[in-house]
Amino acid sequence: MKKVKLLTIVLLTITLFACNSNNALEPTNKNNHVELTKISTNQAIDQHASNEAKELLSKYKEIIKVNAVNTEKELIATVEVRHQARLQLSEIRKKLKNKLVKNFPDYKIELSTDKKLVLEVEKAEKQIEENSYTSKELKKKVKELIELSREQT
Amino acid sequence: MADKKKKKLTPEAQQYQSYQEKREVKRPIFKNCIKAFFVGGTICLIGQAISTFYIYYFDFTEQTAGNPTVATLIFITMFLTGFGVYDRIGQFAGAGSAVPVTGFGNAVVASAIEHRTEGFVLGVGSNMLKLAGPVIVYGVFSAFVVALIKTILIKWGGL
Known part of the structure; x- marks a missing residue:
């Protein structure tokens, strides 16, 4: 009986601590912990906006990896969130999306934390860097990615 | 309920009961929990690996990869049940093998195999979902x- 009581207390403590982690989500000044590659912007499709978005998102300490790609009208960004912060994943996603929407009013913003999207956007970034995308192809690719990110079941 | 029953027993029976309670081998709850934890965790680890495989090599997102993962796990369980391996796992791990979706697959497949001799409609069909x-x-x-x-x-x- 004593064992059971002890186990219950330990489990309860762990659960409550997990729920109680602070979710301040404030931008910090240093961003050297974040993995991001800036795409050189002398391409057929201007990637200024996504570079700026990466810079902006990388200031949050919850984020460990940022990727972003944009066309003339759309911007799709993906972030990888630190494992301890994943409990507040939907909250973080919402806040970061609002931040992007505020900062890039000319673009249709899509933000995802999905692993698949991270992989795909990273691939798209590499192909832009290698100049293997025409603007039409990129538009098609981004459209596909947005559709993929909205898939539910 | 148990107390009510006890009062009706004769003194000898009560004495015997307390005697056998002392000698009874206690259920190793803690040990069983540990076993269930590790075997259940291993099954989930395999599931996670399959899920990651679908994310990396097919057009599934984290959201949608769950469906093919569950299907694959149940498919694997079907073989394990048919070859009689899952029974052993179940005997060792208890809830650890019954709670994940593989336990559900095992329940369906095992009863389908068991009632095969009664025909496909009244045997397999009607008994498959009994559990x-x-x-x-x-x-x-x-x-x-x-x-x-x-x-x-x-x-x-x-x-």
Whole structure:
């Protein structure tokens, strides 16, 4: 009986601590912990906006990896969130999306934390860097990615 | 209930009962929990690996990769049940092998195999979901109750 009581207390403590982690989500000044590659912007499709978005998102300490790609009208960004912060994943996603929407009013913003999207956007970034995308192809690719990110079941 | 029954027993029977309670081998609850934890965790690890495989090599997102993962796990369980391996795992791990979706698959496949001799309609067809049926019924019902509570909390509780 004593064992059971002890186990219950330990489990309860762990659960409550997990729920109680602070979710301040404030931008910090240093961003050297974040993995991001800036795409050189002398391409057929201007990637200024996504570079700026990466810079902006990388200031949050919850984020460990940022990727972003944009066309003339759309911007799709993906972030990888630190494992301890994943409990507040939907909250973080919402806040970061609002931040992007505020900062890039000319673009249709899509933000995802999905692993698949991270992989795909990273691939798209590499192909832009290698100049293997025409603007039409990129538009098609981004459209596909947005559709993929909205898939539910 | 147990106390009521005890009072009706003769003194000898009561004495015997207390005697045998002392000598009874205690159920190793803690040990069983550890076993279940590790075997269940291993099954989930395999599931995670399959899920990651689908994300990396097919067009599935984290959201949608769950469906093929569950299907694959049940498919693997089907073989393990047929070859009699899952029974051994179940004997060793108990709830650890019954709670994941593989336990559900095992329940369906095992009863299908068991009632094969009674024919396909009245045997396999009607007995296949004998054990898995309640899982579906109570699963759907509890999902309904939880959804109801959530709706009430959101609509009127201002959450």
